[in-house]
Amino acid sequence: MHKITMLGTGLIGMFYTMVLHGQRSRDQVQVVYSRSADRAQQFAATWNVPRWTTDMAAAIQDPETSVVVIGLPNSLHEEAVTLAAQAGKAILCTKPLGRNAAEARRMLAAVEQAGVFHGYLEDLVYTPKTLKAIQSVRNGALGKVLWARSRETHPGPHSDWFWNKDISGGGAIIDMGCHCIEISRNFIGKEVKPLEVMCWADTQVHPIEAEDSAVGLVRYASGAVGQFEVSWTFRGGMDLRDEVSGTEGTIWLNHWLRTGYEMFTAVGEGGYVAEKAEGQTGWLFPVGDEVAALGYTEMFTDMLNALDKGTKPMEDFYDGYVVNAIMDAAYRSIESKRWEPVLLEVWRGAEDADAGVKLAEYDAQHFLIKEEKMPDGRTKVILKEKAGGRIVQKVLEG
Numbered sequence: 001m002h003k004i005t006m007l008g009t010g011l012i013g014m015f016y017t018m019v020l021h022g023q024r025s026r027d028q029v030q031v032v033y034s035r036s037a038d039r040a041q042q043f044a045a046t047w048n049v050p051r052w053t054t055d056m057a058a059a060i061q062d063p064e065t066s067v068v069v070i071g072l073p074n075s076l077h078e079e080a081v082t083l084a085a086q087a088g089k090a091i092l093c094t095k096p097l098g099r100n101a102a103e104a105r106r107m108l109a110a111v112e113q114a115g116v117f118h119g120y121l122e123d124l125v126y127t128p129k130t131l132k133a134i135q136s137v138r139n140g141a142l143g144k145v146l147w148a149r150s151r152e153t154h155p156g157p158h159s160d161w162f163w164n165k166d167i168s169g170g171g172a173i174i175d176m177g178c179h180c181i182e183i184s185r186n187f188i189g190k191e192v193k194p195l196e197v198m199c200w201a202d203t204q205v206h207p208i209e210a211e212d213s214a215v216g217l218v219r220y221a222s223g224a225v226g227q228f229e230v231s232w233t234f235r236g237g238m239d240l241r242d243e244v245s246g247t248e249g250t251i252w253l254n255h256w257l258r259t260g261y262e263m264f265t266a267v268g269e270g271g272y273v274a275e276k277a278e279g280q281t282g283w284l285f286p287v288g289d290e291v292a293a294l295g296y297t298e299m300f301t302d303m304l305n306a307l308d309k310g311t312k313p314m315e316d317f318y319d320g321y322v323v324n325a326i327m328d329a330a331y332r333s334i335e336s337k338r339w340e341p342v343l344l345e346v347w348r349g350a351e352d353a354d355a356g357v358k359l360a361e362y363d364a365q366h367f368l369i370k371e372e373k374m375p376d377g378r379t380k381v382i383l384k385e386k387a388g389g390r391i392v393q394k395v396l397e398g
């Protein structure tokens, strides 16, 4: 059983506490911190939290808790991590770890110097579908991963601070690109070095300084590309999709809209449908178990199991730091309109990678490019001549 300090009583503080207290859990939020006494008191009453405070340091230093969960706006992550590391607590921080790689790097140094457990709460790599898909990729079902595309779009966040670049650190990239980038890293392989980023972004709709839409490509040392697509301008709810292509296979994942539960109601039922749903009538896409579908359940299980066993969780502050470094390169690319290098002061993965094309043998004279059965029953084989490199085709009858 873990006794937990929860920092923040907003959307994520609520989801986290719901999971930590869910399903006959042994773990317990003991103290909750919020800026506002009213909100703290109300939250504590709703979620059966014994104590509340408006003093962040006091919540972190609470003598009864050993784990601090950070669910505060991005600008407060570093302060909370620093205080929690000084207090010697295990620290679980929401995404993005920092507003930029420099902040994330300092947070990584703080937890490592203090020798405390650290987990990066990247829930979307823990959805049951994603965990299974990552396992299939690791088992080799897709061969070598070439392309991992991840998309998160919705009509925009639910609180003022997200829209303020100073507090959040950016727009849709910092808010949602961090999810997409880490999903792609999990599929491509976290040991594979991200080399450079090309990114387009614009402020298409909202009157803000930051980007409300972006598409980026992250090139990896293996030759794989991670593609992220993020937007705060998408209409119709929350679109969460991933796609992985490898030399031997493909995976398509759809996490939120049209996932097998579709309902039409002319009158609605007066309640909540799903996160970022735009309407309550007409065709709706409710979600059965939202905290499971978004990965929160498996995420806390992994984090707290790792803490019990003294092992590393699937996602830690180092991952958060790498994601921030990739996003920094994306922001530089938006300005320069060029590929920008991912600047990693600390790299703990592989330096070499298995990039490039593997040649498949066809016969003594040819390499095989591809083979296809045509509608008329013939088979076409596209070949490359070993001598001279000419590309030719053979048609096999029947």
Ligand SMILES: NC(=O)c1ccc[n+]([C@@H]2O[C@H](COP(=O)([O-])OP(=O)(O)OC[C@H]3O[C@@H](n4cnc5c(N)ncnc54)[C@H](O)[C@@H]3O)[C@@H](O)[C@H]2O)c1
Residues within 6 Å of the ligand: 008, 009, 010, 011, 012, 013, 034, 035, 036, 071, 072, 073, 074, 076, 094, 095, 096, 121, 122, 123, 158, 159, 160, 161, 175
């Ligand atoms: N899927 C996810 O992992 C996910 C989803 C949503 C949010 N988040 C992250 O969680 C964090 C909080 O987001 P949220 O959606 O809960 O936001 P929110 O606005 O719903 O809640 C933020 C909380 O912080 C408090 N707060 C705001 N400004 C503060 C300040 N200056 N000092 C102290 N407290 C302050 C608010 O009162 C509220 O309790 C962010 O880092 C966000 O990126 C993660």
